[in-house]
Amino acid sequence: MVQWFPGHMAKALKKIKEKKTLIDLFIVVLDARAPISSYNSEFDLIAPNKPRLFVVSKLDLADEKKINKIKNNFNNKNDSIIFCNLINNKNRKKIFLEIKKLLKIKRKKELKLGLLKPRFKAMVIGVPNSGKSTLINLLSKSYSTKTGNTPGITKGQQWINLNEIKLLDTPGILWPKFENQLIGIKLLIIGSIKHEIIPLQEFFNNAYKLLSKYYPNKLKEIKLFPTEKEEEIYSNLIKLCNDKKFIIKNNQLDLNKGMNWFKNHLKNMKGVTYD
């Protein structure tokens, strides 16, 4: 069984629990290619009374039809949810308006209690690579946080000050419980888990099965055949390497190159939502 929950993630989760009383708003960033698998409802128990904004990122890569159905899963009336592309500056205003709306309610409550805060504090959390730092850069119109298309870019917590609000960037956390291996494969495809933890062949077989089941046409587009049988998946790998002319010396096929090509192809694929 693959170890999905490395030690530093346990530490990050502990830090969230430690800070929760300070925080006025939680912003949870989820990937629209796996919005359900990239959330663990155990978080509901960490701060049940705090306002939460779910920002579902990477809408430009997702399957919009499926997203419309998934929207119904997030129907808790105390939460807000926005689906958007964080690379597009046009979405900045929309997200800000939602944050302001949530904080206005909180401000009213606190004024009643005689509290006056100079700035509200929001903690941005989510699985690795979901777009937390990109969201902070979008909101702060700066490059104050480092981003990159691989998990584990942000290593520690960092406060970013805006006019009315302080945003806390956090390292991506993976949740301690995975209901099944399938969730792990989905998180590998969307780049939330490091590939080093699983042999390439195992990833290839499972990702091929997943794509065959969810998006068979995406395989046909690259002249491969959808199947969930391992012998047939192997024949398709041979075909892929032949088509792409992935050959080592002595006319031997470079199967590793074929599997890596497939891995990158999945990473950049558009129109997919695996939940």
Ligand SMILES: Nc1nc2c(ncn2[C@@H]2O[C@H](COP(=O)(O)OP(=O)(O)OP(=O)(O)O)[C@@H](O)[C@H]2O)c(=O)[nH]1
């Ligand atoms: N296409 C697309 N890419 C996005 C979007 N949001 C973020 N990205 C990309 O996703 C990658 C990860 O973004 P980060 O902001 O570094 O993610 P993070 O959640 O801070 O990741 P960690 O710090 O590793 O936990 C980067 O390459 C971003 O450019 C989006 O809405 N659409």
Ligand SMILES: [Mg+2]
């Ligand atoms: Mg980050």
